[in-house]
Amino acid sequence: MADTPPDRLSVDPASPFYDEALLARGIGIRFKGVERTNVEEYCISENWVRMPVPTAKDRRGNPMVLKLTGPVEAWFKDDA
Incomplete structure (x- = not known):
């Protein structure tokens, strides 16, 4: 696997940016x-x-989410 995390990632399985293998890595x-x-x-x-x-909650019972802007850093936890 790559040593840098992807530019965009989601924990929602319905999202096109969901990747179970990367999420399992941490x-x-x-x-x-x-x-x-x-x-x-x-x-x-x-x-x-x-x-x-x-x-x-939204109408399906899922938590509502806010989009917040600011500097974002991501790393793999197993490398830290």
């Missing part, structure tokens, strides 16, 4: 200098992450 995300564990999707080149809102 991806670390740092957003605005803080390591985050609740990121649903990220894009390094466009500098954004999607994070769930804990109290809000």
Whole structure:
């Protein structure tokens, strides 16, 4: 596998950016200098992450997500 994580990755199996093998390997995300564990999707080149809102649900019962912009860093946890 490559040593650098993909530019964009999602944890939602319905997304075209979902990759189970990469998620199983373990991806670390740092957003605005803080390591985050609740990121649903990220894009390094466009500098954004999607994070769930804990109290809000959509009509299908899934957590609502907010798209937040700022510097994003990603790494493989097994390399750290």
